[in-house]
Amino acid sequence: MKKLSIAILAIILTFSISTLFTSCGDNEDDANDAAKEMVAENEDTTEDVAEDTTEAADYSAGKTIYTNKCMACHQENGEGVDPSFPALKGKTADLDIVVNGTDGTAMAAFKDQLSDQEIVDVINYVNHAWGNNADAITLDDITSAKK
């Protein structure tokens, strides 16, 4: 009789332990699923943020170049100094002038001073500063503007 109850006890014990393990496994799976979902949701959010930044483009690189290379003449407010330095505010930047300069004036050919990418950045900044709102330019535009 004693042996039998020990055997039953052992069976019950084995059963409950194995149930415990199985349910633990289930929990792990659930936890994994939840974690995966969270990662997936986070990825969605990251994409959303990335899309948003593209829409509200970042002109900080161009702004730095403007401050270092253009501001002395065209001024921080883009209004220039009349009559020596024309305003850039209220215009679409003349790519030809920025790339090739204007002989006989203080406006240098920036293709000699800046990389193509830097010219793209500074023009896109100028074209979106002080209420300006022109289409974004690309590296190809610089290539075709070069004389």
Ligand code: HEC
């Ligand atoms: C040393 C002074 C000086 C600096 C620095 C300078 N510019 Fe100019 N910029 C001028 C002058 C002078 C003109 C007028 C040239 C002309 O009559 O064609 C001009 C003309 C321009 C124009 C044409 C404006 C118009 O009325 O159509 C643009 C665009 C321009 N500059 C952009 C820039 C950018 C961008 C930078 C910096 C990368 C820069 N400039 C740096 C003096 C300067």
